[in-house]
Amino acid sequence: MKESFDNKIKPAWCNGCTNFGILTAVKKAFIKLDLPANKIVLVSGIGQAAKLPHYLNCNVFNGLHGRALPVATGIKAVNPQLTVVTTCGDGDFYGEGGNHFLHTIRRNTNITSLVHNNQVYALTKGQASPTTELGTKTRLQFDGVKEEPLNPLLLAITMNCSFVARGFAGNIEHLSDLIVEAINHKGFSLIDIIQPCITFGIRQVPYFKEKIYYLDKSYDPTDKYEAIKKAQEWEQKIPIGVLFKINKKNIFPEKEKNLIDENLFNKDVVEELINTFK
Secondary structure, eight states, rough: OOOOOOSOOOOOOTOOOTTTHHHHHHHHHHHTTTTTGGEEEEEEEEOGGGGGGGGSSSSSEEEEEEEEHHHHHHHHHHHTSSSSEEOOOOOOOIIIIIHHHHHHHHTTSSSEEEEOOEEEEEESSSEEEEEETTTTSSSSTOOOOOOOOHHHHHEEEHHHOOOOEETTTTOHHHHHHHHHHOOOOOOEEEEEEEETTTOOOOOOOHHHHHHEEETTTTSSOOOOOHHHHHOOOSOOOEEEEEEOOOSSSSSTTTTOOGGGGGGGGGGHHHHHHHHTTT
């Protein structure tokens, strides 16, 4: 019998929040992969998106704001057999965690990162985030955002991130399939998920449903130059799917064989080590 990953914790999100769609997509992806709950670790920082691991029955590490990636990297280094997934908001991941984002791409850690991108800091009442569009008025930037927005997908592609995709919280089946593909990919996988905030967001689900289109089999995700073009499409049409995917030989932690010690995740060995400090 497959895991359901359900627990009895009631989500603290607003009724109708699109984070529910991502939560369902993650559950469906884990079920499709037939992963046992004890072999999965969800890592998050701070924010509405970072609450998602609380609502799944599996291993969870909820850490500091913007620090999900170094924790996830450490977990993967100590126990490469685990499936490690980070779930963060655009502020948490690209703002506070932006430096870790860059170096995780460089390191090519074999983890998957899901970024709930609603273009605001939703936990703290709707201030502009790194991805908020120029000129957007928020509760804090009442005369409009004056800083150029970060394009995380374009940045990731130019840095040769091994798997770069965009999902949509409004299409659960498609998103769950993307997550499955990302987890099966060897190397660092990024899925930036359009997740409109129904309370503080500037644009809602119908706006995006009119603009998004799905990349089909005719699109070649190994073509870097075409991927760069797709990553810059936003105002008129928004592509959804795998924008860029390459196979890279150097994958962390596999490339650092000298750092991998199976005793580090042997329960008896760990307990014996802990007992030496008592």
